[in-house]
Structure formats: C-alpha cells, structure tokens
Amino acid sequence: MRTHEADLCIVGAGITGTMLAAKLAAERQLSIVVVEAGEKLFDLDKRFEHRQRYLDYRENSWPGDFIEDQGAEGIISRTMAVGGQALHWAATSLRYSREDFRIRSLYGVGWDWPVSYEELEPYYCEAERRIGVAGSQGPESEGWDPRSEPYPMEAFPLDYNQRHLRDWASKADIEFRVTPTARNTRPYDGRMQCMRCGTCNICPTGAKYSPDFTLKTLLDERAIELVPNTLVRRLELDGKGRHVQRAVAVDRTSGEELEIRARAFALAGGYTWTPHLMMLSANSRSPNGLANSSGLVGRYMCGHRPMWALIEVPHRIYPGLSLSSMITRRFMKPPPGNPYIRHDLALFTHTYGRQPRLRDDGGRLLLGDNLMADWRQRSERGCARVRGYYDVLPAKESRVVLDPATRNRWGDPLPGVEHVEHETSRSLRDQTHQQLMGIFERLVARGRGKILETFVGEYLDHPSGGCRMGDDPSESVCDGTGRTHDHENLWIIGAPTCVSSGCVNSTLTFVALSLRTATFLGKEFPRRS
Amino acid sequence: MDAVKSFLRWLRGYRAGAVLDHGYGFTEIRKAAENPAAGYQNDLTELASRAEAELGADFTSLDAQQKRALIEKEVENRHAATKELPARPDDSHVAVALVTHYFRSSEANDRCHRRQIGARTCRDLFTAAEEPPLLDDGSG
Numbered sequence: 001m002r003t004h005e006a007d008l009c010i011v012g013a014g015i016t017g018t019m020l021a022a023k024l025a026a027e028r029q030l031s032i033v034v035v036e037a038g039e040k041l042f043d044l045d046k047r048f049e050h051r052q053r054y055l056d057y058r059e060n061s062w063p064g065d066f067i068e069d070q071g072a073e074g075i076i077s078r079t080m081a082v083g084g085q086a087l088h089w090a091a092t093s094l095r096y097s098r099e100d101f102r103i104r105s106l107y108g109v110g111w112d113w114p115v116s117y118e119e120l121e122p123y124y125c126e127a128e129r130r131i132g133v134a135g136s137q138g139p140e141s142e143g144w145d146p147r148s149e150p151y152p153m154e155a156f157p158l159d160y161n162q163r164h165l166r167d168w169a170s171k172a173d174i175e176f177r178v179t180p181t182a183r184n185t186r187p188y189d190g191r192m193q194c195m196r197c198g199t200c201n202i203c204p205t206g207a208k209y210s211p212d213f214t215l216k217t218l219l220d221e222r223a224i225e226l227v228p229n230t231l232v233r234r235l236e237l238d239g240k241g242r243h244v245q246r247a248v249a250v251d252r253t254s255g256e257e258l259e260i261r262a263r264a265f266a267l268a269g270g271y272t273w274t275p276h277l278m279m280l281s282a283n284s285r286s287p288n289g290l291a292n293s294s295g296l297v298g299r300y301m302c303g304h305r306p307m308w309a310l311i312e313v314p315h316r317i318y319p320g321l322s323l324s325s326m327i328t329r330r331f332m333k334p335p336p337g338n339p340y341i342r343h344d345l346a347l348f349t350h351t352y353g354r355q356p357r358l359r360d361d362g363g364r365l366l367l368g369d370n371l372m373a374d375w376r377q378r379s380e381r382g383c384a385r386v387r388g389y390y391d392v393l394p395a396k397e398s399r400v401v402l403d404p405a406t407r408n409r410w411g412d413p414l415p416g417v418e419h420v421e422h423e424t425s426r427s428l429r430d431q432t433h434q435q436l437m438g439i440f441e442r443l444v445a446r447g448r449g450k451i452l453e454t455f456v457g458e459y460l461d462h463p464s465g466g467c468r469m470g471d472d473p474s475e476s477v478c479d480g481t482g483r484t485h486d487h488e489n490l491w492i493i494g495a496p497t498c499v500s501s502g503c504v505n506s507t508l509t510f511v512a513l514s515l516r517t518a519t520f521l522g523k524e525f526p527r528r529s
Numbered sequence: 530m531d532a533v534k535s536f537l538r539w540l541r542g543y544r545a546g547a548v549l550d551h552g553y554g555f556t557e558i559r560k561a562a563e564n565p566a567a568g569y570q571n572d573l574t575e576l577a578s579r580a581e582a583e584l585g586a587d588f589t590s591l592d593a594q595q596k597r598a599l600i601e602k603e604v605e606n607r608h609a610a611t612k613e614l615p616a617r618p619d620d621s622h623v624a625v626a627l628v629t630h631y632f633r634s635s636e637a638n639d640r641c642h643r644r645q646i647g648a649r650t651c652r653d654l655f656t657a658a659e660e661p662p663l664l665d666d667g668s669g
Contacts, residue, residue: 053547055649056539057561058617060548066558077553088552159657185654195651201552205651320638320648321657356632356641358625359612365601367628375632375641459554 002251002258004227006033007525009247009262011232011277013038014084015507016494016514017268018211018218019130023518025223028525032224033260034215035249037273038081039064040228042212047204054202061202062087067252069408070231074417075272076463082228083212084270088201089507091182091208092325093133095124096502096509097332098145099342100391103500107340109424110393113499114471114480115516117145123512123519125149128180131209131511132188135180142175143329153185156194161322161349164315165384169347171446174439176326176347182209189213196323227260229253233412235265235281235290235490243489244290250410264524266482267467268493268514271301275400275466275496276415291467291484291492296477298400300468301419302501303460307343307433308387309440310352312450317382322349331388331439332503340424341432343390343503345439350385352452354378383452386443388436389503392460393425400466419460462506464498482517491521532631539618539630540566562620569623576603600624639664 008024010017013036021032041062043050054061065081065088079085098117103110125148128135134153138144155178158166166176183194184207194207206213218224232249247260267274275298279289289297326347334342356375359365366374398420402413421429433456444451469492470476473485482497484490494510502509547561579599580588588596607622617633618626631637635649644661 054550056542056617057544057547058550059544059561060550061552063548066551068558071556071558075556078551078556078558079553085553157655157658160660163658194654196654196657197651198648201550316642318642318644318646318661320635320646321661356614356637357612358608358614358628363612365605367597367601367604367624371628371632372637372641379641461554 002256004033004225004258004260006031006225006260006262008032008264008266008521009260010034010266010268010493011247012036012084012268012270012273012493013082013211013215013226013228014268014270015086015131015211016270016510017266018083018214019127019511019514020266020268020493020518020521021218021224022130022214023126023515024522024525025218025221027518027528028522029528030525033227033262034224035227035230035232035247035260036082037070037231037252038067038079038228040082040226041065041087042082042216044206044212047202047206051197051199051202051204054199061199070414072272072276072415072417073403073406074419076459076461082215082226083210086507087210087212089210090200092505093128093131093135093180093182093508094327094344094504095145095512096504096506097143097329099333100500100502103340103391106336107334107338109340110422111470111499114469114476115513120509120512120516121146121148123515124508126515127508127511128152130214130515131182132184132191133180133182133508134185136177138175138177138329143332151180153188155180156183156185156324158326159322159324161317161382162324162326164317165313165347165349166326168313168315168384168447168449169443172439172442174328174330174345174443176328176345179325179327179346181324183207194323198320198323200323230258231410232260232277233280233410235277237283237285237290237487241285242487244487264489264491264521266491266493266517266521267496271464271466271495272400272415272417274492276402278467279400279402279415280412286486291477291486291490293486294474294477296396296468296475298466299396299398300394300465300499301398301400301417301463302394302465302498303392303419303463304389304501304503305392305459306387306389306457306461307436307455308385309454310350310452311384311386311440311444312353312452313382313384314448315382316380317349317354317384319349319351319354327504329504331435339431340428341390341435343388343432343436346387346389348385348387350383352383352385354383384449386440388439389461389505390432391425391501391503392419393422393500394465395420395422398422398465417463419463460501462501464495464501464506464510467492467496468499469497470499481520482513483520491517493517533627535634536618536627536630540564540569565618565620565626568620569626572603572623576600579603
C-alpha cells in the first residue's frame with residue numbers, strides 16, 4: 001500500500017482547504033499534504049477556448065470538474081475538483097453581520113455562535129486580502145459593520161444600468177451600493193484587472209479569484225504536496241480513540257488503495273462531504289461516526305432562502321453591460337427584541353420578457369425584421385431583479401444521511417441532504433415574505449415600476465452546517481476554533497462549522513473561519529522564522 | 530450571409546454528447562443532444578420539394594417573398610405552439626435554428642439596442658459607466 005506522510009493532511013482542495021494550506025505554509029514549519037477526490041484543472045491557458053465552447057454550445061466550462069459516481073441528493077453543486085466550487089463562483093464576497101453571531105441573545109431564536117463578529121473581523125480582513133476583494137464600505141447606519149482595514153481594492157464602478165437602477169431604488173429610500181466581489185479592479189496578486197468578459201463562471205483572464213491560483217503557487221514553492229484524483233474513504237483512529245491516525249483512500253485512476261498518515265487532519269470537504277466522511281468512518285468504538293459523541297454530525301444543516309421580484313423599470317437596461325449586483329444591508333439589523341425578520345436585498349439587471357421571441361402576444365410568427373422590431377419595442381423599458389436572502393434556522397432533523405441504496409463504485413453509500421426548517425423559522429416565514437413584498441411594492445409605487453413575477457425558493461442557498469461549532473460538546477461537534485470535541489487532532493474547516501447561515505452569500509465567512517482555524521491549528525507547529 | 534456563415538461554423542463545431550454546463554445550483558449532468566445537422570438537411574429537402582410541388586420551381590430560384598412564405602408555412606406546421614426562441618439552436622426547424630443562432634448573439638443584442646454593448650467581448654472595465662456608444666451600422 002502506498003503511504004503519504006505529512007504533519008498535516010487536508011482533505012479537500014476547495015477554497016477553505018486552500019486557504020488553510022496557504023496560511024499554515026506561510027506561517028508555520030510543517031509538511032502539508034492536500035488530498036482531493038477530483039481532478040487538477042490548472043488550465044488558465046485553455047480558458048478562452050472553454051469560455052467560447054460555453055458561450056456557443058453551453059458546454060461545461062470546467063471540463064472534468066465532477067465525478068460521475070460521486071453525486072448526492074439535495075446538494076447544490078456537482079463540482080468536485082481541485083479548486084472546488086470556487087472555480088466557477090460569482091466571487092460575491094460579503095461578511096455576515098454582527099447580529100448573525102448572537103441571534104439567541106438579540107432575538108431569542110436559534111443559537112449564538114461561540115465566535116463573535118469582533119473575533120472574526122481580522123480574519124475577514126485577511127480573507128479579503130488573500131482572495132483580493134474589491135468593495136466600498138457603506139455607513140454603519142446602512143448596516144455595514146465596522147471594519148479594521150479598507151478593502152484591498154477599490155469597488156467596481158457603477159455601470160450605466162446600475163446608475164439608473166440605484167437612482168430608481170433611492171426613490172423608495174433604499175440606498176444600494178456595488179456588491180463586493182473577489183474580482184480585480186486593478187492588477188492584484190499577479191492576476192490582471194477585470195475586462196468585463198461577461199462569463200464570470202469561467203473567467204478567461206484570471207481577474208476573478210479562484211483557488212487554483214493559490215494552489216499553483218504553493219506547488220511551485222513546494223510548500224505542499226497535492227494528491228488529486230484520490231478519494232478518502234475513511235479515517236481511522238489510534239488505539240485510544242482520541243487521535244486520527246490515518247486516512248484510507250483510493251486512487252480513482254488506478255484503483256490502488258493508499259493511506260495518508262499525519263499528526264493532524266483537517267476536513268475541508270464542505271457541508272456535505274465532510275460529515276459524509278465522518279459518518280463513513282464509523283467503527284466499533286464510534287458506531288455513529290467520528291467526532292459524533294453528540295450525535296450531531298450531519299445535523300443542523302442550514303442555508304438561506306431566496307425570494308425575489310422581477311420588476312419592470314421605466315429605464316432602458318442594456319443586457320450584457322452589468323456584471324455585478326448592488327446590495328443594501330439595512331434590512332439585516334432589526335433592533336434587539338424585535339422578531340427575527342431580517343434579510344439582505346440585492347439588485348440585478350434582468351432580461352425577463354425582453355428576450356427575442358418567435359411569436360408575439362397575438363400568436364403571430366415573427367421572423368427577421370419583424371422579430372427584431374418586436375424585441376426592440378419590448379426592450380424600451382428594462383427589468384430588474386430584486387432579491388432578498390433570509391436565514392432559515394435548521395431543525396435538528398435537517399441532516400446529511402447515508403443512503404445505502406446509492407453507492408459509488410467503491411461500494412460506499414452516498415449522502416443525501418434533507419433540509420428541515422426549525423419551527424421558529426417556519427412561524428416567521430409569512431411575516432418575512434410580507435416584509436419583502438412590502439419593499440417590492442414600495443419600489444414599484446415610488447419608481448413607476450411594475451411587478452412582473454415573484455418567486456420564493458424551495459431550496460436553501462449557500463448551504464452550510466453539519467458539524468456545527470459550540471462550547472458545549474453535547475450540543476456541537478467542534479469548538480469555536482474548529483477542533484472536534486472528541487479527537488484532539490481532527491479539525492473541521494469552513495462551511496460545516498457554521499451554526500446558522502446569515503442572509504448574505506457565505507463564502508467569505510467560510511474562508512474567514514478557515515483562516516481562524518489555521519491560527520489555532522498552527523499553534524501545534526513551530527513558527528516559521 | 531455573415532449570419533449563415535456563422536451558423537454553419539457553429540454546426541461544424543457541434544459535439545454530440547459533450548457534457549453541458551452544470552454550475553452552481555444545477556446538479557443534473559446533461560449531455561449535448563445528437564447533432565441536429567441531419568434534421569436540418571431534411572428540412573431543406575422538404576422546402577425544395579414544396580417549392581417544386583407548389584410553385585414548380587427550384588427553391589433557390591424563388592424571390593425573397595416566396596421563400597419567406599414557404600418557410601413560414603413550414604415553421605407554422607412544426608412550431609404552432611412555440612412562443613419562445615430556444616436558448617440555442619436545437620432540433621427545431623432549420624429556419625428557427627438559424628434565427629435562434631443569430632438573435633441570441635451579441636451582434637443581434639447590439640442591433641436591438643442600437644448600441645455597441647459587446648456583451649460577449651472582453652471590454653475595458655471603466656467604460657461601462659457611460660451609455661454604450663451608438664452602433665455605427667446606419668440604424669442607430
């Protein structure tokens with residue numbers, strides 16, 4: 001059996017595993033092996049070609065970024081590759097608000113985190129520096145929590161469409177600003193300035209941050225060993241059951257079994273695959289899986305629900321001009337003691353009802369000049385999408401399960417994710433929707449618009465949880481640093497540790513949590529001189 | 530003719546069975562359908578037969594109005610209930626596929642708005658603040 005040995009084994013080469021590796025390699029003396037089930041897609045030189053195939057044929061812009069027999073019911077993405085889902089993320093980089101970490105204390109619902117905004121704030125700054133975030137800080141009165149450092153890059157300029165939409169929304173007394181993103185507004189960290197190619201899912205220039213850039217640097221510097229195409233199937237404990245001794249894996253290309261031995265193990269597989277691996281690692285001493293004395297591995301899966309309106313606005317909107325959204329945080333901070341009704345609000349351009357079509361409303365066939373004339377006429381007034389995310393508190397039954405009926409080719413049962421909303425959250429759902437509808441109606445009334453359609457998602461966006469952190473080992477899987485209560489050398493990284501989901505995109509929080517874990521995990525190793 | 534050339538180039542580059550985009554939020558792995566070229570060839574043959582049967586002439590010799598009338602009849606037959614254009618050319622009638630290919634393009638978007646937007650091109654970051662310049666095609 002092939003053996004890899006290192007001081008630290010990181011399972012998963014997505015954005016959180018990458019950030020953990022980068023920080024530890026820079027600050028501590030240790031050997032790091034990063035094991036990833038998917039392929040290594042370092043293909044910057046091919047991205048223009050992939051982008052063109054995507055535009056022309058809607059082909060997968062990241063060929064080879066998934067594993068055929070490694071899917072699951074209820075997940076949000078099939079991507080499983082070196083770089084993870086942040087290969088084709090939109091790079092939205094928002095912080096959770098100060099309130100998110102204390103919702104029990106402030107609103108009497110859910111659970112407080114064992115980490116405060118103030119404790120996480122320096123790591124938000126570090127995350128923004130490492131991935132390169134362009135943004136502008138709004139006033140605290142508009143819900144922008146204080147920050148100790150400016151954004152690393154100036155925000156994206158408001159484009160022509162956005163200037164009109166911002167002015168339109170301000171008539172309803174709502175002030176939007178450009179959403180911070182990890183896309184370069186100037187050359188940054190060896191990557192170029194954004195050129196508005198319009199395909200952020202496959203950024204052909206590298207102006208958008210994705211983890212492959214960091215991993216490539218770490219490999220060039222020989223700071224880590226990367227083992228791709230290798231699926232970790234279980235973790236095994238030492239005789240006393242306090243330490244993970246080795247990870248047993250399979251090389252997906254050759255079928256060869258291998259082991260990774262390390263002093264410490266960090267699981268960075270995200271909200272589904274991390275608890276899945278812990279459950280697969282059940283043994284006679286831990287029959288419910290590793291680190292699961294609380295019975296909460298794979299429990300309290302959370303996320304936020306989207307609700308939006310498509311609104312006709314009295315302005316021409318040019319499709320293909322706007323690449324960013326705008327956001328306001330003012331609805332994220334109800335005063336303490338008020339009902340837990342809070343959400344963000346983002347504003348996008350949209351082409352609903354303004355696409356070329358084959359028949360007009362009377363059913364008349366449109367070809368050639370008639371089609372163009374119909375399209376032009378319908379494009380005189382534009383469309384905006386106004387979207388709110390609100391936190392959905394999870395029930396304990398919101399969970400990852402092992403599905404014995406569905407197995408990968410190695411015989412391991414695959415996971416399924418079942419989201420179950422906490423009754424507190426269910427009881428607030430109608431009021432939250434009413435509040436959002438009220439905002440949509442105010443925008444329409446003040447801005448001479450028209451609601452064309454509304455939508456409430458039945459899925460949860462930016463899912464997390466499954467190994468939540470806490471001070472009480474009977475109510476959590478790991479402590480506030482990410483170290484599991486049950487095993488001294490087993491750490492959970494990023495998304496699974498979240499207690500709740502806030503009401504903005506979560507990736508920046510996952511990264512900040514990972515960097516914080518790196519600080520504590522790093523104390524196990526000598527400081528780099 | 531540029532639109533036709535572009536469509537033919539698209540058709541030559543088609544890869545049946547290629548894995549399609551499955552980004553965030555889309556977990557089903559879908560593959561590109563069979564190459565629609567054979568179906569398009571049948572559509573063209575059918576148009577030629579109709580021209581011969583109804584007008585006693587070769588389709589290519591018809592004037593634009595006659596061609597359009599025949600094409601519209603064919604499209605009506607095949608797509609009576611279709612209101613929206615497909616997202617990209619598919620197994621619909623060759624005329625609909627050609628229309629789709631053009632009207633879903635960045636060029637058509639510019640023509641619709643009579644502005645140089647260049648939705649599919651890589652552009653300077655800071656010019657977006659201004660209204661896109663007028664399209665210099667005589668229609669702006």
